[in-house]
């Protein structure tokens with residue numbers, strides 16, 4: 001029987017990307033006459049997945065099923081896919097590959113009977129031989145189970161050679177089932193990852209794709225890089241599928257520039273793709289010019305990612321096991337990048353917790369440095385988004401190897417992963433597969449995490465409060481915020497707190513404590529706290545339906561329960577921040593402002609304008625009467641103002657009213 005392979009990309013709720021090597025493997029096998037299909041469970045809902053996979057298995061009748069288990073997050077996806085395959089057939093030969101399967105190969109085979117073998121490291125030639133029926137003991141990179149049930153690991157290692165690496169295409173999506181759905185999904189994230197090479201010259205201690213980790217899971221001592229014509233051929237192939245590319249392989253910046261130059265010089269490629277770019281180095285002007293020469297960037301807001309990981313330069317050097325760049329130099333570079341793209345760019349900065357090199361004291365300082373960094377980005381008007389996520393624990397990384405007793409124990413890894421997935425490993429939630437946290441006292445970690453969570457919420461929902469406090473007090477308010485949080489975190493209360501932090505009460509208490517402290521604080525602090533609480537409590541749910549336009553006969557009234565008057569226009573934030581940090585002793589002028597809290601945001605108007613207009617609508621008034629009053633006054637353009645009224649009406653700040661249904665002031 002001629003061999004047929006179904007390659008399944010093991011999925012997780014967070015990962016739908018297919019490892020780049022899968023496309024090359026499909027290409028090689030189909031060139032060798034093996035019918036090959038690539039199936040990505042992440043494209044289907046959980047309800048339909050079983051049916052979809054069974055349909056593919058029944059139609060293709062594969063002789064072999066391969067499971068790409070690359071990222072550690074997909075380990076449960078491997079087990080689920082295997083189960084579905086075994087429900088269909090007890091005899092089809094199953095094998096797994098990818099970083100995670102390779103790293104845990106022996107233990108995986110010992111503990112998962114449904115899996116027949118693991119192809120470690122480079123998969124092309126070993127998988128080809130496996131599906132062609134070569135004796136298992138003769139296939140390089142293979143770990144397998146013999147008839148006695150003993151797990152055997154073949155000694156020889158196969159590494160792809162330059163010729164084959166250059167011959168294959170890694171961008172042909174024709175083997176992928178429902179490729180159009182996949183392309184849509186990845187385009188909404190970062191785009192199609194372009195494969196330039198395999199292996200990394202760098203050795204970041206946290207990374208499962210580092211030089212060190214590649215030796216462990218793939219037996220690869222050095223990276224291999226594809227020749228430029230092969231990459232260009234891949235791009236020509238990819239043109240029919242997408243216009244969005246992702247590149248994150250900066251082993252050699254000169255090579256990247258050469259590639260950009262070649263893309264720009266090719267009239268069929270120039271300007272076709274938008275490239276989202278993960279940078280390891282800072283980006284010089286030559287790089288940026290070549291980027292603009294090669295790619296489509298106007299009106300697309302390309303993404304540039306930088307991963308300084310930590311704010312302290314010496315820590316970064318240790319974590320990345322070599323000098324990269326200083327934080328200040330990166331900040332300068334962000335200006336350059338933003339200017340090059342006229343601000344029409346998205347810059348993502350990744351800091352992570354918890355790198356084991358940082359002490360608890362360092363962690364406290366890290367929060368302060370990150371907050372001040374975020375604040376500078378806002379002040380400088382840079383299109384920068386800063387993340388401070390839990391570090392995903394890459395298996396095979398130096399961190400993993402150094403902090404696990406039996407790092408290749410698959411069952412132990414699964415247990416830890418399950419605890420994180422179910423939210424029971426720590427007393428606080430984590431936003432990645434974070435298996436390693438510092439050996440700090442648990443109470444410290446709970447307080448630290450609570451502080452970070454509340455800061456994140458304040459930044460998200462009370463952005464003005466967040467930056468005004470930073471502008472006027474720098475990070476001095478954090479200590480008081482920590483004290484406010486403490487009573488919420490005693491023993492079992494912490495679980496309730498992390499599930500739904502009582503942000504309104506926290507902000508009110510923070511305001512009270514800051515007000516009674518001797519710290520220098522914004523002069524309008526009580527008003528700012530009131531504004532922030534109103535923001536959290538007064539805005540209605542956004543309207544889903546459109547209301548009919550107002551008519552002259554309609555009687556309307558301002559919904560004063562969604563309105564408040566404040567001492568400053570907090571929404572006009574930058575000038576206020578400027579005054580706060582420059583005005584030392586100078587009083588900040590009072591700017592009486594009316595805020596209307598609507599479903600789609602806050603509308604602010606100067607109080608003088610309010611007095612001349614909307615104040616008349618505090619009482620039920622017909623549109624015709626209101627218009628007549630404004631026209632008598634003569635200062636307001638009625639046509640323009642009518643549009644504004646309609647906007648207020650659509651946004652529920654203004655309501656039509658019956659005589660019998662008069663709103664009372666809130």
Ligand code: SF4
Nearest residue numbers: 200202203204207210
């Ligand atoms: S994080 Fe560091 S080691 Fe890992 S792939 Fe990137 S540059 Fe290489």
